Amino acid sequence: MTQSKYKARSPVQQRGIESREKIIEAARALFSEKGYHSANALEIAARAGLATGTFYSYFNNKKEVLIEIIRTFYKETVEDVFAVSLLEINDARPSIIGKTEGRKLVHYMIETLFTAHSLNPELHREILAMILLDPEIAEINRQEEGKVIAYLSALLGRYKDLIRVNDSEAAAHLVYRAADEVIHRVRFFDAQIDGTRLLSELEEMMCRYLLREDE
Amino acid sequence: MTQSKYKARSPVQQRGIESREKIIEAARALFSEKGYHSANALEIAARAGLATGTFYSYFNNKKEVLIEIIRTFYKETVEDVFAVSLLEINDARPSIIGKTEGRKLVHYMIETLFTAHSLNPELHREILAMILLDPEIAEINRQEEGKVIAYLSALLGRYKDLIRVNDSEAAAHLVYRAADEVIHRVRFFDAQIDGTRLLSELEEMMCRYLLREDE
Amino acid sequence: MTQSKYKARSPVQQRGIESREKIIEAARALFSEKGYHSANALEIAARAGLATGTFYSYFNNKKEVLIEIIRTFYKETVEDVFAVSLLEINDARPSIIGKTEGRKLVHYMIETLFTAHSLNPELHREILAMILLDPEIAEINRQEEGKVIAYLSALLGRYKDLIRVNDSEAAAHLVYRAADEVIHRVRFFDAQIDGTRLLSELEEMMCRYLLREDE
Amino acid sequence: MTQSKYKARSPVQQRGIESREKIIEAARALFSEKGYHSANALEIAARAGLATGTFYSYFNNKKEVLIEIIRTFYKETVEDVFAVSLLEINDARPSIIGKTEGRKLVHYMIETLFTAHSLNPELHREILAMILLDPEIAEINRQEEGKVIAYLSALLGRYKDLIRVNDSEAAAHLVYRAADEVIHRVRFFDAQIDGTRLLSELEEMMCRYLLREDE
DNA sequence: GATGAATGAGCATTCATTCAT
DNA sequence: GATGAATGAATGCTCATTCAT
Numbered sequence: 001m002t003q004s005k006y007k008a009r010s011p012v013q014q015r016g017i018e019s020r021e022k023i024i025e026a027a028r029a030l031f032s033e034k035g036y037h038s039a040n041a042l043e044i045a046a047r048a049g050l051a052t053g054t055f056y057s058y059f060n061n062k063k064e065v066l067i068e069i070i071r072t073f074y075k076e077t078v079e080d081v082f083a084v085s086l087l088e089i090n091d092a093r094p095s096i097i098g099k100t101e102g103r104k105l106v107h108y109m110i111e112t113l114f115t116a117h118s119l120n121p122e123l124h125r126e127i128l129a130m131i132l133l134d135p136e137i138a139e140i141n142r143q144e145e146g147k148v149i150a151y152l153s154a155l156l157g158r159y160k161d162l163i164r165v166n167d168s169e170a171a172a173h174l175v176y177r178a179a180d181e182v183i184h185r186v187r188f189f190d191a192q193i194d195g196t197r198l199l200s201e202l203e204e205m206m207c208r209y210l211l212r213e214d215e
Numbered sequence: 216m217t218q219s220k221y222k223a224r225s226p227v228q229q230r231g232i233e234s235r236e237k238i239i240e241a242a243r244a245l246f247s248e249k250g251y252h253s254a255n256a257l258e259i260a261a262r263a264g265l266a267t268g269t270f271y272s273y274f275n276n277k278k279e280v281l282i283e284i285i286r287t288f289y290k291e292t293v294e295d296v297f298a299v300s301l302l303e304i305n306d307a308r309p310s311i312i313g314k315t316e317g318r319k320l321v322h323y324m325i326e327t328l329f330t331a332h333s334l335n336p337e338l339h340r341e342i343l344a345m346i347l348l349d350p351e352i353a354e355i356n357r358q359e360e361g362k363v364i365a366y367l368s369a370l371l372g373r374y375k376d377l378i379r380v381n382d383s384e385a386a387a388h389l390v391y392r393a394a395d396e397v398i399h400r401v402r403f404f405d406a407q408i409d410g411t412r413l414l415s416e417l418e419e420m421m422c423r424y425l426l427r428e429d430e
Numbered sequence: 431m432t433q434s435k436y437k438a439r440s441p442v443q444q445r446g447i448e449s450r451e452k453i454i455e456a457a458r459a460l461f462s463e464k465g466y467h468s469a470n471a472l473e474i475a476a477r478a479g480l481a482t483g484t485f486y487s488y489f490n491n492k493k494e495v496l497i498e499i500i501r502t503f504y505k506e507t508v509e510d511v512f513a514v515s516l517l518e519i520n521d522a523r524p525s526i527i528g529k530t531e532g533r534k535l536v537h538y539m540i541e542t543l544f545t546a547h548s549l550n551p552e553l554h555r556e557i558l559a560m561i562l563l564d565p566e567i568a569e570i571n572r573q574e575e576g577k578v579i580a581y582l583s584a585l586l587g588r589y590k591d592l593i594r595v596n597d598s599e600a601a602a603h604l605v606y607r608a609a610d611e612v613i614h615r616v617r618f619f620d621a622q623i624d625g626t627r628l629l630s631e632l633e634e635m636m637c638r639y640l641l642r643e644d645e
Numbered sequence: 646m647t648q649s650k651y652k653a654r655s656p657v658q659q660r661g662i663e664s665r666e667k668i669i670e671a672a673r674a675l676f677s678e679k680g681y682h683s684a685n686a687l688e689i690a691a692r693a694g695l696a697t698g699t700f701y702s703y704f705n706n707k708k709e710v711l712i713e714i715i716r717t718f719y720k721e722t723v724e725d726v727f728a729v730s731l732l733e734i735n736d737a738r739p740s741i742i743g744k745t746e747g748r749k750l751v752h753y754m755i756e757t758l759f760t761a762h763s764l765n766p767e768l769h770r771e772i773l774a775m776i777l778l779d780p781e782i783a784e785i786n787r788q789e790e791g792k793v794i795a796y797l798s799a800l801l802g803r804y805k806d807l808i809r810v811n812d813s814e815a816a817a818h819l820v821y822r823a824a825d826e827v828i829h830r831v832r833f834f835d836a837q838i839d840g841t842r843l844l845s846e847l848e849e850m851m852c853r854y855l856l857r858e859d860e
Numbered sequence: 861g862a863t864g865a866a867t868g869a870g871c872a873t874t875c876a877t878t879c880a881t
Numbered sequence: 882g883a884t885g886a887a888t889g890a891a892t893g894c895t896c897a898t899t900c901a902t
Contacts, residue, residue, distance in 0.1 A: 009864085013902085016865055035348065037252070040892060051867045056894065125347050132344035133250065138404060170416040173408050177400055178393035178420075185392060189353060193388050201385040205393075209420040213428075231882065255875055266884040271877070439885085443881085446886055465778065467682070470871060481888045486873065559777035562770050563680065568834060600846040603838050607830060608823035608850075615822055619783060623818050631815040635823070635854040643858075654861095661861065685896055696863040701898070 008060045020058045022048040024072070027065040032122040036066060036130060067140055070127055074144035077119045102162040102211040103203075109152070110203055113179050117187045125188055149176050156210070164212045175206060226273065235273045237263040239287070242280045247337040251281060251345060282355055285342055289359035292334045317377040317426040318418075324367075325418055328394050332402045340403060364391050371425070379427045390421060438490045450488045452478040454502070457495040462552040466496060466560060497570055500557055504574035507549045532592040532641040533633075539582070540633055543609050547617045555618055579606050586640070594642045605636060653705045665703045667693040669717070672710045677767040681711060681775060712785050715772055719789035722764045747807040747856040748848075754797075755848055758824050762832045770833055794821050801855070809857045820851060 011017045026047035030039040041062060045055040059065050117124055130137045153172035156163050165171040182202050186195035226232045241262035245254040256277060260270040274280050332339055345352045368387035371378050380386040397417050401410035441447045456477035460469040471492060475485040489495050547554055560567045583602035586593050595601040612632050616625035656662045671692035675684040686707060690700040704710050762769055775782045798817035801808050810816035827847050831840035 011865080013864065015902090019865075037348070041894080042892075052893090053868065053895080054866055057865075061893075129344045129347035132340050132347070133252070142404065165416075167412055167416060170408055170412040173413055174397060174416045174420060177397050181396035182389060182392050189357065193385055197382055197385040198388055201380075201382060201389045205389060205420065205424040208423045226882090228882075234882080256877080257875070260885095267877085267886090268879080268884055269882080272882075276876075441886080443885065445881090449886075467778070471873080472871075482873085483875080483889065484887055487886070491872075555777050559774045562774035562777070563682070572834065595846075597842055597846060600838055600842040603843055604827060604846045604850060607827050611826035612819060612822050619787065623815055627812055627815040628818055631810070631812055631819045635819060635850065638853045639850040656861090658861075664861080686898080687896070690864095697898090698864065698900080699862055702861075706897075 008056070008058055008064065011058065016058075019048070019050055019054055022050065023055055023058060024065060024068055027062075028069050028120075028123060031066070031069065031126050032120055035122075036062070036126045063134070063136070066127075066130060066137065069123070070137070070140055071144065073120075073123065073127065074147070077116045102159070103207055105159070105162070106203055106206045106210060109155075109175070110179055110183070110199065110206065113176075114183050114187070114199075117180075117183050121187055124184075128184065145176075149173055152176055162212060163210050165210060171210070175210070178202070179206070231273075234263070234265055234269055237265060238270055238273060239280060239283055242277075243284050243335075243338065246281070246284065246341050247335055251277070251341045278349070278351070281342075281345065281352065284338070285352065285355055286359065288335075288338065288342065289362070292331050317374070318422055320374065320377065321418055321421045321425060324370075324390070325394055325398070325414065325421065328391075329398050329402070329414075332395075332398050336402055339399075343399070360391075364388055367391055377427060378425050380425060386425070390425070393417070394421070438486070438488055438494065441488065446488075449478070449480055449484055452480065453485055453488060454495060454498055457492075458499050458550075458553060461496070461499065461556050462550055465552075466492070466556045493564070493566070496557075496560060496567065499553070500567070500570055501574065503550075503553065503557065504577070507546045532589070533637055535589065535592065536633055536636045536640060539585075539605070540609055540613070540629065540636065543606075544613050544617070544629075547610075547613050551617055554614075558614070575606070579603055582606055592642060593640050595640060601640070605640070608632070609636070653701070653703050653709065656703065661703075664693070664695055664699055667695060668700055668703060669710060669713055672707075673714050673765075673768065676711070676714065676771050677765055681707070681771045708779070708781070711772075711775060711782065714768070715782065715785055716789065718765075718768065718772065719792070722761045747804070748852055750804070750807070751848055751851045751855060754820070755824055755828070755844065755851065758821075759828050759832070759844075762825075762828050766832055769829075773829070790821075794818055797821055807857060808855050810855060816855070820855070823847075824851070 011020050023044060027039065027044045030044055030047060039062070041055045042052050044062075044065070045052045048055075059068075127137075127141070131141045132138075149172050152175060153169050156165060156168040156172055156175075179202060182198060186198055226235050238259060242254065242259045245259055245262060254277070256270045257267050259277075259280070260267045263270075274283075342352075342356070346356045347353075364384075364387045367390060368384050371380060371383040371387055371390075394417060397413060401413055441450050453474060457469065457474045460474055460477060469492070471485045472482050474492075474495070475482045478485075489498075557567075557571070561571045562568075579602050582605060583599050586595060586598040586602055586605075609632060612628060616628055654661075656665050668689060672684065672689045675689055675692060684707070686700045687697050689707075689710070690697045693700075704713075772782075772786070776786045777783075794814075794817050797820060798814050801810060801813040801817055801820075824847060827843060831843055
């Protein structure tokens with residue numbers, strides 16, 4: 001928390017850039033395997049094949065690595081997956097829209113979120129917990145999440161003929177939140193109920209909520 | 216984690232029962248104020264006006280207190296609030312139903328969950344995080360949550376004329392999950408979007424999902 | 431520096447009081463032997479025959495022990511030595527005064543300061559350095575030193591017939607400062623010049639400054 | 646402490662000389678600002694706009710820089726100031742002496758020391774502390790201080806008609822020590838007593854001690 | 861000459877848990 | 882039953898110094 005006397009440096013040489021990368025990779029692996037709280041700087045450095053001090057050359061503390069990982073996580077998983085998937089729907093597969101099959105659109109959205117959750121479920125869970133525990137992480141997440149919601153919002157706005165929501169921004173939030181949470185539960189916990197049934201109901205709920213009756 | 220050599224005892228004398236109660240109260244206060252991870256046995260005992268050793272007379276570790284608190288939490292907040300509220304709807308206010316105003320029913324459900332979240336938001340957030348971090352806590356939560364979902368499921372089943380879901384169990388899960396998550400976000404984070412708009416959309420989504428067209 | 435979550439506790443049981451005492455003694459010994467900066471908590475605890483944690487039960491950090499030692503140091507050495515010596519001059523040996531031998535008074539003062547410096551020279555040196563390096567220690571020292579200077583000031587005021595200073599408070603400061611410093615140099619460093627000559631000149635300076643011509 | 650395997654080199658090229666100079670300046674600034682102990686090689690190098698390794702090209706460790714700074718400090722501040730001031734008194738202003746105003750001489754001495762202390766008080770304080778903590782620094786200081794005292798001693802010897810000390814070498818030591826210490830206190834600490842009063846008494850003490858009655 | 865990446869021993873501090881009283 | 886003293890492993894972080902480029 002305290003501002004360190006030694007600020008973490010940014011590597012300029014190739015070797016430094018590689019070391020920083022190794023640390024992030026090692027941290028990502030450890031956070032997934034044993035959780036953020038159980039991993040420590042010594043261990044992360046060792047896993048990266050570096051000394052403890054090297055860790056602190058590039059990061060002031062464990063949390064800074066987590067933040068970096070979260071940003072990368074959103075970039076690599078949610079954001080990219082989303083952008084690509086939605087572009088596909090939009091541009092590469094105009095046929096979907098042509099058929100006015102809004103239900104397929106909903107299915108795609110849920111599937112995409114599910115894929116994003118599946119890339120590294122354990123790490124995802126750790127991040128979700130940290131969002132609850134640390135306001136700084138919460139803020140980072142809010143920023144990153146905002147981009148995803150913006151995609152959704154734009155998407156909902158684009159298909160006005162299919163979708164009947166009034167407040168498309170609030171709807172995007174709602175859809176993201178609800179879907180994310182339900183998918184998360186299905187993904188992590190052997191729910192009291194069969195996951196397939198839950199996802200199926202989720203799709204049903206989304207359709208009833210989002211799509212025009214006459215579709 | 217490891218089972219202690221000395222098992223925590225159950226108090227039999229009045230004094231012992233009071234000490235145990237004091238510890239739980241102190242822990243609840245501290246978990247709310249500074250979070251589960253930042254609180255420690257010494258501090259909890261001090262807050263309870265007891266010695267460190269006394270803490271370990273009644274609990275083998277901090278987690279055991281948390282589990283006790285979670286059970287009580289569900290009893291005192293979610294479960295009770297739910298049961299009472301829904302009974303009111305059902306029995307004490309048959310007029311609501313008489314009007315076939317399913318929308319009011321939905322509104323009530325959301326309001327009830329919101330109330331439950333408002334009783335001790337900080338503690339609630341800590342518990343949510345622990346559910347993600349600790350499988351044992353997750354299991355405890357699953358059990359307790361199951362009761363709430365059972366209420367919802369029964370409720371949905373009772374108003375078949377109002378409600379059009381096929382799989383009322385899955386629907387109860389879905390409704391609980393989605394509402395809980397959205398409310399939680401609205402409650403804790405200054406979302407990118409106004410909370411009122413989000414709750415309003417949530418109600419709209421639930422209505423469209425749950426209620427028959429002809430209501 | 432930061433306020434600890436765990437505040438250092440005050441021992442209530444006899445055993446605890448003894449442990450705290452042992453830590454102070456061990457610290458005093460180590461600070462003398464190898465200096466404040468070179469000693470560390472682990473070492474101090476070990477020397478006291480206790481675990482590291484026990485050190486932190488009674489002190490939040492090394493500096494707190496130093497402060498305690500400084501206070502005790504002033505109590506045990508300077509203050510007491512001074513009070514006793516000066517009382518002796520004053521009450522038990524009125525003959526000195528009767529002879530109007532102010533020179534003996536000055537000699538006593540210097541001798542007393544020299545004795546104070548001799549009780550634990552190494553520790554004294556460490557403390558002097560810390561006064562220069564740490565404002566908090568400087569303040570503690572200022573307070574304690576103030577008492578000694580008050581004694582001197584009172585003494586100077588009492589023998590107005592012998593002593594010709596106008597501003598006895600400033601004079602007390604001056605005398606203390608100058609004598610303390612010179613003695614310190616003589617005590618610690620093999621000065622470029624023989625210590626005896628320096629002390630002799632110090633006495634001469636003090637006499638010329640303090641005593642009436644006609645003494 | 647340990648002699649390094651690689652000896653620090655002496656710069657021969659212009660560029661090297663400049664680098665060395667930059668390091669000394671950066672160190673001086675940092676030692677003043679945050680103290681000798683809190684400054685470190687990395688920081689010093691960064692401040693000098695150089696790489697860490699460059700620091701170790703010219704100095705084997707931090708202490709070597711301090712020693713260099715102390716020598717320069719004495720050269721630039723105390724020694725020069727002294728020499729110049731006293732020469733002024735002696736050669737350029739024979740009128741002062743002609744008036745047999747020894748009091749002015751004393752005033753000049755004190756003023757000169759005060760000026761020396763004022764050039765970089767924080768650095769001065771750090772050096773004083775290091776003298777107490779490190780025998781090697783103490784020895785360096787002894788040597789440099791010796792020159793100042795030699796000036797004083799010579800000065801005292803030159804005005805035998807004004808000054809009545811027997812042992813002018815011891816007197817020079819004494820005067821330097823006492824004045825230095827008192828001035829230091831006035832300069833650094835808001836003494837319990839007003840600085841002006843103390844300096845005034847200091848001058849009075851010096852006059853009574855040094856000057857002949859019939860002046 | 862200069863760079864900055866890497867090292868790793870070293871130290872301060874925390875806290876879950878035990879146990880003698 | 883209650884107390885609070887004691888433990889010591891664990892961990893975050895620093896920084897003087899080396900060395901490959």
